[in-house]
Amino acid sequence: MSKNLETWEKAKRDGVKMSMITAYDYPFARMADAAGLDAVLVGDSLGMMVAGEADTLGVSLEQMVYHTGIVARGVTRALLMADLPFGSFEESPAQAFNAAARLVKAGADIVKLEGGAPMVETIAYLSARAIPVCAHIGLTPQHVRQFGGFKRQGKTPEAAARLRADAIALADAGARMVLMEAIPAALAAEITQVVAVPTIGIGAGPDTDGQVLVLHDVLGLNAGRVPGFARAYLDGATLMQAALARFAEDVKGRAFPA
Ligand code: KIV
Secondary structure, eight states, X not given: OTTSHHHHHHHHHHTOOEEEEEOOSHHHHHHHHHHTOSEEEXXXXXXXXXXXXXXXXXXXXXXXXXXXXXXXXXXXXXXXXXXXXXXXXXXXXXXXXXXXXXXXXXXXXXXXXXXXXXXXXXXXXXXXXXXXXXXXXXXXXXXXXHHTSSOOOXXXXXXXXXXXXXXXXXXXXXXXXXXXXXXXXXXXXXXXXHOSSOEEEESSOSOSSEEEEOHHHHTXXXXXXXXXXXOXXXXXXXXXXXXXXXXXXXXXXTOSOO
């Protein structure tokens, strides 16, 4: 049962790769669950994929709670992870607890928060209060203003050493998983070796314990910038637009209703 975090820990020990996909609504959550994904992430990429925003910074806690609730209704088997959005957790561990508890009450099995060493105290605080946490490091999209864009991280030896130290500190503080985004494959492989908890990669090479992609990238539905590391398994936008065009034509041509 992928919902159980111990399943993930066992998978790491056994060398079994785990899969995760984002979802933001009930129909896609059901499909991901039925397709056998090990985890579904209600990501704050919601702002970009669903709301057409340029980044994730505008996503509110209320939106995350709402979408976590509707995704939770579609997921019975997979682990359900939900993002703490920008501005909902950084001030203090207590602020993070209040926000995380709302996501857990909406159905999340584990919450994810972005940030390295400055989040150690918060992760320890949440972990001690019954909230499992996944730490997200590397290209953390909530820091896009600070990074000056969606830029790969950990490229210099100093930056790589910092990320490695962050991953160890976050896992030691109680993080149950570490998600690494857009960092060198060799660094992600090394972090996966040194931390005891499962790692999940996105644009971080093949040697992490699991892989996550954004649903709209996988299904060819992303109307914005598709990262180079993503893989589309379907040209969903073309197929769906053609179906909608057929319906419009049928109405005009009086072929619908029959
Ligand atoms: O919000 C999101 O979709 C994410 C993934 C990119 C990992 O955090």
